[in-house]
Amino acid sequence: xxxxxxxxxxxxxxxxxxxxxxxxxxxxxxxxxxxxxxxxxxxxxxxxxxxxxxxxxxxxxxxxxxxxxxxxxxxxxxxxxxxxxxxxxxxxxxxxxxxxxxxxxxxxxxxxxxxxxxxxxxxxxxxxxxxxxxxxxxxxxxxxxxxxxxxxxxxxxxxxxxxxxxxxxxxxxxxxxxxxxxxxxxxxxxxxxxxxxxxxxxxxxxxxxxxxxxxxxxxxxxxxxxxxxxxxxxxxxxxxxxxxxxxxxxxxxxxxxxxxxxxxxxxxxxxxxxxxxxxxxxxxxxxxxxxxxxxxxxxxxxxxxxxxxxxxxxxxxxxxxxxxxxxxxxxxxxxxxxxxxxxxxxxxxxxxxxxxxxxxxxxxxxxxxxxxxxxxxxxxx
Ligand code: V47
Numbered sequence: 255x256x257x258x259x260x261x262x263x264x265x266x267x268x269x270x271x272x273x274x275x276x277x278x279x280x281x282x283x284x285x286x287x288x289x290x291x292x293x294x295x296x297x298x299x300x301x302x303x304x305x306x307x308x309x310x311x312x313x314x315x316x317x318x319x320x321x322x323x324x325x326x327x328x329x330x331x332x333x334x335x336x337x338x339x340x341x342x343x344x345x346x347x348x349x350x351x352x353x354x355x356x357x358x359x360x361x362x363x364x365x366x367x368x369x370x371x372x373x374x375x376x377x378x379x380x381x382x383x384x385x386x387x388x389x390x391x392x393x394x395x396x397x398x399x400x401x402x403x404x405x406x407x408x409x410x411x412x413x414x415x416x417x418x419x420x421x422x423x424x425x426x427x428x429x430x431x432x433x434x435x436x437x438x439x440x441x442x443x444x445x446x447x448x449x450x451x452x453x454x455x456x457x458x459x460x461x462x463x464x465x466x467x468x469x470x471x472x473x474x475x476x477x478x479x480x481x482x483x484x485x486x487x488x489x490x491x492x493x494x495x496x497x498x499x500x501x502x503x504x505x506x507x508x509x510x511x512x513x514x515x516x517x518x519x520x521x522x523x524x525x526x527x528x529x530x531x532x533x534x535x536x537x538x539x540x541x542x543x544x545x546x547x548x549x550x551x552x553x554x555x556x557x558x559x560x561x562x563x564x565x566x567x568x569x570x571x572x573x574x575x576x577x578x579x580x581x582x583x584x585x586x587x588x589x590x591x592x593x594x595x596x597x598x599x600x601x602x603x604x605x606x607x608x609x610x611x612x613x614x615x616x617x618x619x620x621x622x623x624x625x626x627x628x629x630x631x632x633x634x635x
Contacts, residue, residue: 275303449488
């Protein structure tokens with residue numbers, strides 16, 4: 255829609271969401287109550303306009319059409335996990351015939367087998383909670399990855415894994431994080447947050463660290479100069495208000511400690527796990543989650559739609575609902591695929607560039623911490 259049509263649509267007297275348009279344009283913070291009204295509206299177009307207005311208003315003019323992606327590679331050192339999250343289809347018990355454990359050498363070999371390894375800029379490293387992979391394993395792994403691939407940023411270990419490793423070693427996360435940072439860890443991924451609502455956690459991930467601890471560990475990383483991401487896993491039976499409260503908890507933490515780069519609303523898949531598929535999100539709800547995150551998070555620079563979870567086409571649509579990042583090449587996604595997502599396990603750099611360009615945006619390759627590597631403003635490579 256042309257800018258004038260957008261303005262006409264959102265500000266027409268009969269549109270109850272019009273007043274939020276002015277609020278967002280003026281840089282005013284949206285409250286919980288207002289967010290609930292926006293989220294519960296059936297006017298998806300107006301919600302998209304509000305989110306896009308929030309994105310545009312808070313982004314410098316020269317980069318407003320940029321959509322970011324990263325050349326990354328996922329490393330999951332084991333699928334053995336002691337936790338019992340009811341939504342997890344990736345986890346295996348130590349005696350399962352499908353359990354696997356990778357040594358440091360196995361990981362290095364796996365990366366070496368990737369033909370495009372020389373242009374990678376990020377390793378995304380997450381794993382199960384496994385007693386044989388403690389602090390020493392991760393220190394050795396990070397040192398080896400840095401030795402073999404010195405230019406690649408290590409984004410690894412969720413707050414849940416950090417808490418587990420610390421307890422395993424009889425240490426605190428305050429003690430463990432500096433050791434891992436020294437070994438090469440650059441930032442924390444956003445996983446393990448799930449839904450912060452205690453009511454839902456008791457149903458689906460009762461043995462996971464509570465929300466306050468997840469937030470505290472991210473705040474700790476921020477205080478040590480490490481940035482991080484945050485996720486919401488929706489589709490676990492949570493209410494719209496619980497989704498909004500989750501986003502607000504991130505906003506509150508960000509006010510205190512700064513370091514969140516990206517917020518990533520994820521949607522659950524239900525194959526091979528114990529969560530009822532009746533909770534599955536509609537496409538509309540996915541778009542509302544992106545939009546409300548952008549509208550509320552006036553202090554987090556980026557909103558990511560992980561194309562692996564919502565598919566390439568809805569990812570393209572999400573770029574009009576506040577999203578400015580689609581993650582990356584990924585290379586071998588295992589967690590959502592174990593649960594039945596039917597997207598590819600990887601996309602090439604050209605496929606990502608095309609996907610963004612066909613949605614009318616400018617593809618920008620970034621590194622983990624959003625330094626720009628290349629702006630694809632001309633013809634494709
Ligand atoms: O934390 C688990 C989720 C997350 C299922 O930081 C499931 O840049 C769907 O955190 N269906 C891992 N999802 C993914 C993640 C992530 C992804 C992309 C980028 C970044 C980043 C982080 O996957 C887990 C959990 O919330 N998950 N089971 C499932 N059945």
